[in-house]
Amino acid sequence: MEQDDPAVQYFALIRDDGTAEEAIGLVRRIHTLPVPTDEAIGNDIEWHPTDYLDRYYILGSMDGNHVEVSAEFAAQLIERWRAQAAARRS
Known part of the structure; x- marks a missing residue:
């Protein structure tokens, strides 16, 4: 029997009073x-291990703010950042 894919949550990292559209980072919890x-x-627009969410929930809001976003919105952010990185390289 094949195991179901685990649920994934996405969080846009934002500045104080910022919005998800202005996200400065992206974290996911699988x-x-x-x-x-x-x-x-990461800066290479690839996924890397992080302890951000653990630190946030243990220590409180010391690392800034985040808001949960949909998988579709997270994919749009990643594509935007990839396009911006490609434009900087050209």
């Missing part, structure tokens, strides 16, 4: 067992 897997988009 609800793997026995513990979730957290990843953040």
